[in-house]
Amino acid sequence: MGFSEFIGAREEAKPGVCTSATRPPAPHEGQMIFETDTYHTRVFIDGRWSAPTVWSSRSIPQVIQYMVIGGGGGGGMDMGGGGGAGGYVAGSFSVASSVAYTITVGSGGNGGPAGGTLGQPSLHQFTISATNGVDSSITGGTTLIARGGGFGGSSYYAYTPNSGNASSGGSGGGPSGYSDGGTRSGAASTQSLLGYGSGNRGGNAGGQYFSGGGGGAGGAGADSPNQPHGGIGVINDITGTSLYWAGGGGGAAYSLGTGGNGGEGGGGGGAVGITYGGSGFNAGSPGGGGSPNAQTNTPGGNAGANTGGGGGGSSHYNSNNRGGNGGSGIIVLRYLNIYDTPRIVTGSPLYSFLNDFRIYTFTGSGSITF
Numbered sequence: 001m002g003f004s005e006f007i008g009a010r011e012e013a014k015p016g017v018c019t020s021a022t023r024p025p026a027p028h029e030g031q032m033i034f035e036t037d038t039y040h041t042r043v044f045i046d047g048r049w050s051a052p053t054v055w056s057s058r059s060i061p062q063v064i065q066y067m068v069i070g071g072g073g074g075g076g077m078d079m080g081g082g083g084g085a086g087g088y089v090a091g092s093f094s095v096a097s098s099v100a101y102t103i104t105v106g107s108g109g110n111g112g113p114a115g116g117t118l119g120q121p122s123l124h125q126f127t128i129s130a131t132n133g134v135d136s137s138i139t140g141g142t143t144l145i146a147r148g149g150g151f152g153g154s155s156y157y158a159y160t161p162n163s164g165n166a167s168s169g170g171s172g173g174g175p176s177g178y179s180d181g182g183t184r185s186g187a188a189s190t191q192s193l194l195g196y197g198s199g200n201r202g203g204n205a206g207g208q209y210f211s212g213g214g215g216g217a218g219g220a221g222a223d224s225p226n227q228p229h230g231g232i233g234v235i236n237d238i239t240g241t242s243l244y245w246a247g248g249g250g251g252a253a254y255s256l257g258t259g260g261n262g263g264e265g266g267g268g269g270g271a272v273g274i275t276y277g278g279s280g281f282n283a284g285s286p287g288g289g290g291s292p293n294a295q296t297n298t299p300g301g302n303a304g305a306n307t308g309g310g311g312g313g314s315s316h317y318n319s320n321n322r323g324g325n326g327g328s329g330i331i332v333l334r335y336l337n338i339y340d341t342p343r344i345v346t347g348s349p350l351y352s353f354l355n356d357f358r359i360y361t362f363t364g365s366g367s368i369t370f
Contacts, residue, residue: 023049060370061335065092066144067238067245068197069308070106070170071133072326073149073214075249075268075300077112078126079178080313080323081152081205082214082221082230082249082260082270082300086133087170087191088198088308089146090236095335096141100369103331103347103362106134106146111300111311111323112154123318125159130311132169136329140367146170146197149326150187152214152249152313153205157182166202166212173310174212174221174228174251175205186212186221200231202248209255211270214248214310216263221248227256230278230310233265238332239281239361240354247278249303249310249324250287257292259313266307268324271298271315280307285324287312303327306363331362344369 016024019037027033027044034041042049070086086106109131116122133148150169153176157164164184166173172187183206189199203212203221205228213221216231228251233244247263250270259270262278262285269275269287277284282304290296295317302324303309311324334357341358347366352359360368 059340060097061095061339063092064095065238065334066090066138067236067332068136068138068144068146069246069329070136070146070148071108071329072303072308072310073133073151073167073169073173074109074111074130074326075311075313075323076130076152076154076176077114077314077321077323078155079176079209079211079254079316080112080154080252080300081166081174081176081202081211082228082251082313083109083130083152083310083326084149084169084171084173084187084202084214085216085233085246085248085265085267085310086149086308086329087146088217088234088246089144089196093142095370097370099141100367101138101140103366103368104137105331105362105365106136106148106329108303108326108328109133109148109151111325114320114322115318124156126155127161129154129162130323132167133326136331138331145194146329147191149310152323153184156180171199171215171217171231171248172202174202174214177205177209177211177252177254179206179208181208182206186215189215198234203228211251211313213251213260214267216248216265216267217246222260227258228260228270230260230263230267232263238334239359244278244280246308247280249312250275252300252313252315253292254316255292259287262301262309262312266304266309266327268301268303268309268312270312271300272296277301278309280304280309282307284309290315297321300324306330333360333368342368342370
């Protein structure tokens with residue numbers, strides 16, 4: 001009996017959906033299955049499963065566009081410098097089928113704690129600095145890393161642990177303005193050491209009393225004795241809207257009447273006077289205000305969440321003067337909608353369908369498999 005005749009004669013032949021590892025344990029003659037992991041159709045004949053027939057195959061994208069941004073650095077305290085933005089990496093890569101791409105979104109760094117909080121001494125010398133942002137990455141069939149931003153410098157140049165210095169990172173932080181008469185160089189970008197991506201140095205600081213702005217993905221932080229604005233970020237429209245990303249944090253003022261604005265791309269504003277946070281996917285917060293040439297005790301502005309922006313520096317002296325927190329990073333993937341959705345997605349990214357593209361926006365870690 002031919003195959004078609006056999007199938008026509010067996011009313012009990014029923015299609016089933018399973019995987020190659022979960023086929024029915026007691027199939028009946030003529031039973032048909034479709035394996036979702038192999039896309040094979042098989043029929044149980046003469047006590048065994050037939051050779052596979054490919055019923056259909058998935059259409060996976062050949063190329064994916066991406067943007068990866070590291071977490072921004074925290075702003076310094078006590079005439080604090082601005083935190084550096086997270087590193088910025090964008091481009092495209094070829095897709096490998098059935099490979100799990102691991103998505104790691106870095107957190108933003110903590111601003112320097114205010115006096116008398118989180119273990120920070122209530123009076124000089126302050127011993128707890130801000131912290132760097134955390135790297136973001138895509139790994140699996142490719143490796144792409146955006147470095148976390150460097151923290152902004154805190155307090156007086158003669159004090160340990162950092163002597164007013166900022167830290168290097170995706171973009172470098174700006175040093176404190178609490179000078180002993182000397183100067184401090186803005187911290188360097190480490191993103192360039194990977195050979196790809198964007199980041200810039202923090203602004204130089206020194207003289208009494210002028211902090212440096214945090215570096216942004218599109219430009220360096222402002223140098224003293226200028227208003228210590230955070231460095232500008234980079235424009236990218238991968239989400240369907242042109243936005244700035246990865247702006248540096250503004251430094252605090254003392255001798256100047258106004259601190260630095262956060263860089264466009266979510267940077268937090270520095271303390272003293274009226275400052276502004278940078279625009280972006282989520283805008284940075286302004287600094288806490290206060291008067292120049294005074295122990296004005298106001299905080300730096302937090303960077304915008306999921307922008308990679310740097311936190312703003314806080315004012316002189318010893319209470320309510322925490323540095324702004326750096327913004328968490330983000331990873332966005334985009335490909336043409338003529339291709340199928342991924343086989344597996346974890347981490348609950350935001351999915352959007354816009355202008356002929358499927359867009360997956362990861363604000364937290366996860367994975368994606370095509």
